[in-house]
Amino acid sequence: MKFFGSSVALGVAVLGTVLWSQGTAGNAAGVFPYQDDAAVAQGKVIYQDNCASCHGDQLQGEANWRERDEEGYLPAPPHNASGHTWHHADQQLLTITRKGTAALVGNGYRSRMEGYEDVLSESDLLAVFAYIKSTWPAEVIARHNEINEQAEN
Template identity: 35%
Template sequence: MKKLGILIATLSLLGCNTSSESEVESAEAGLALTDVTLEGKVGTGRWYTRAQVERGRETFERYCAACHGANAEATPNWRTLDANGNYPPPPLNGTAHAWHHPLAVLSMVIEEGGEPLGGVMPAWGDTLSEAEIVDVIASFQSYWPDEIYQLWLERERASRGLTP
């Protein structure tokens, strides 16, 4: 009888763990920038989950890929001024300067566009929710090599006043 009680208690806990995983996934779907922690998540080892990357890739494909490339690789001559005197969209895959910026700046540029910084990227704040912006950042950061991600993580921690 005692073993049956332990078995029932164990199964109950397993049931709770399964539902809490779905609750985590549901909560993460509406994750605001201020809710982002830097703890490595299971499956990625980074601040974001695979589900965030997948949602972000769908959004990226719809709104960003036309300029930044399907895999965030941008255009071959992104460092050369175009006919209008503007730089083309840079790659976001870790080969340009995006990794130098903390999440708050990346989010701001997506939300407000590039104009406040002298660029021409359109603002997406009226189109994308904060959670969608967080997911888009997760999607392009997923292309970053581990070395670049670790360098970014150090900068992100410093921008938050966290010690390494």
């Protein structure tokens, strides 16, 4: 019985170590499941249905996205590698998308980006960002993973 008990304890310890190390690697890469083909495919559909009308069907954003329009709003930025999405850690991107830009920035900041917390589930949001991140070049993904790692520390 001692052998069985110590074998179980050893198995639990090994499993815990494996899960911890996988979790650590996952944290460095952030929370977006961009390497999960099913999540990416689901995210593409959700993106097309909810985001593409402003951010572009090819993630290209609106024209002159860095310049305020005549009403004082910034056009929707691109989510491809030419934009600034990848400059932000996963949790910040999720907060912006859940709450909307104006709610996050505050101080009377005006934005057409409304929050989606009552529209999309957490798994929907993760899938959308998985799709977006999956389109970036490897060097941009690597830099974004570094940004996520720095945000965790």
